[in-house]
Amino acid sequence: MAEVVKAKCLDCGKEFTQMLGPLALSETYRCQKCGEEKVVPNSEGAGMPEKCEKCGGPMGSNDKPMCPKCHSMHVIELGNIVSVD
Numbered sequence: 810m811a812e813v814v815k816a817k818c819l820d821c822g823k824e825f826t827q828m829l830g831p832l833a834l835s836e837t838y839r840c841q842k843c844g845e846e847k848v849v850p851n852s853e854g855a856g857m858p859e860k861c862e863k864c865g866g867p868m869g870s871n872d873k874p875m876c877p878k879c880h881s882m883h884v885i886e887l888g889n890i891v892s893v894d
Contacts, residue, residue: 811837813828814829815888818876818878820876829873834850835850841867842865842880843861847861
């Protein structure tokens with residue numbers, strides 16, 4: 810189950826919302842370098858992309874918030890806004 814969370818970056822102070830976790834019919838992956846997200850439908854069976862299409866950085870699971878402004882992982886969750894199946 811995916812969640813939309815409100816978060817705040819401890820490095821630059823930016824507050825933002827972000828979807829975390831898997832959806833029922835797809836998986837969301839995030840570049841560990843630039844934060845670009847890619848949604849892959851489960852029916853494709855492709856699994857996690859190796860590299861980001863935008864910057865070539867490594868892709869990872871979408872389980873921790875990343876600041877969209879400075880790409881820091883030093884983020885605190887301020888609360889769950891909604892859960893999505």
